[in-house]
Amino acid sequence: MVEEPKAAGKPAAKTAAKPAVQTARKDPKGVGSGRRRRGAVRSVLAGCGIAVVAGAVVAAGSVTPQISAAATVKPPVAALPAGQSVTNCPGPALLLDGSTGGTDPQFSAASSSSSSAVTAMVLSSAGGILPHSILAPLPGGTPLATLAGAPDAGSASTGSTPSPGSSPSTVASPSTGAAGDQRKAVVLGNQAVSDASVLRADPVDAQRAAVGAVMSYSAADGDLAGLGVAGCQQPSNDLWLAGASTTVGRTAVLNISNSSQTAATVNLDLYGDDGPLQAPGAKGLLVPPGTNRAVVLAGLAPGQSGLSVHLKSTGGPVAATVQQSVLRGLTAGGVDVIAPANVPAARQVITGVAVQDPALAASLAAQSGYADAAAALQVTVPGTADALVQVKVYGSGGQQPLPNGGVFTVKAGAVSELALTGLPAGTYTLDVGSDISFTATARVVSGLKTGDAVDFGYSAAGAKLGDGQLITVPQGPVSALSFGMPAGRAKVSLTPVTAAGKLLAVKTVDVAGGTTVTVDPAQLAGEAVAGFILSATGDAVYGAQVLGSKDKAAVSVLGVPRGVSGPQDLKVVLGY
Structure with missing residues (x-):
């Protein structure tokens, strides 16, 4: 104004x-x-x-x-009408069938024991009105589930209406929270999916709906044995994905979803072990409205132990993940769904870096062909100048030392690794700084003993925590919340949301600078939960959710998605 x-x-x-x-x-x-x-x-x-x-x-x-x-x-600010909240969920992990090159690969089921499901959560308005919200397959078709029907005119609340074909027990009936709090939630638990999907929620009271969802994949056998969990994304026109590998036995498939009504033209910039990679097939990829497109990265950049992708789309915004898997001879080496990392900056913070006992970690990595089955930081420098990078590691007891003070050099346009071996078992936060902009991700590994299959996951650099963010806790895997900060002090307020949609009393986690705090969601809430509403105050603090299993090799790390509720404003610039 x-x-x-x-x-x-x-x-x-x-x-x-x-x-x-x-x-x-x-x-x-x-x-x-x-x-x-x-x-x-x-x-x-x-x-x-x-x-x-x-x-x-x-x-x-x-x-x-x-x-x-x-x-x-x-410049004046124009208030825009509140639009739909849209989050794109990746599909389950699938095996390549036949050719491993090209941008139109064929897939087959991972294994007879694999399962893939979406867990979703939608909050009501402050007045207790739930937005009309559905989970639908992408490409389109009959909705997989209706979380909440359209509210009646003048009503203060609406019930849950499962769609035909979905079990009524999968959608929790909403209930109000504490006295005086009119907010409530509706939860969709473990909805089976066989393809990518999209969660849509209509605005309520001129506000965008607050929604959260995750897709979890798990398999006990087959070439894609392991755990892969990914948060459902808000579509974007600019995404960075780091952590892919295309060496022998490693398969990386870039999956692009366009849930908009506008065609998207996608260009990929690739960064490898020795610098930028030129691949004619990486430009001008068309993704029609309401479709998915898969790109086998080995067809564009073969033989790269570290590969990062900068995706830019014109037209419709897109969501993107990388299905990364490893096969060491006949032994499954793990699977993960790599989510986008923070845009390049001179400082990146990564939390949720789970490290195993150093003796076990060393024995796993010492096996033939297992050199990459170890915790490590990957840094990508997209610019034209080399970067001198310094890494500081903070655990529950404070800072931990790294060889050479955590300082190493990354070539311009290249991807480089810093091993995190030797750290005591625990969950850590990495504070990474440089004089040159970069993006980063950390690889974590889970294994029980030598000779058995291992699993891996990636924790990407993320943004600091804010207000009104949703953490969705998938059913099945063991979950732990990780909060870390390099300096200062912060308080993280967490409102638990039960599987029945009830909002419980707020819990507060105090985080001191230079430490990482790990919390069990069920112990914090006092009962099983479907998620949390998060708000952080104080100095910059970062969060992640570490998922695993008690009795098998399984690990995956989820970032905390940005909040999507509230009005939308657009700055109007007058000029020519």
């Missing part, structure tokens, strides 16, 4: 007229120039449609000589 200058009133206008006339007498040529300029402005504004309304507020002040040309006026 632009404030009107005081000169716009009647008395000010009368006073302003005299200097304008006097100036005109002294400089007649200036008058003519001023008229031509004002005429040109009127002509431009007449052709600008809606821009005339925004520009009219400042027009009176912009031609009066009392206002200095150096004065700055904040």
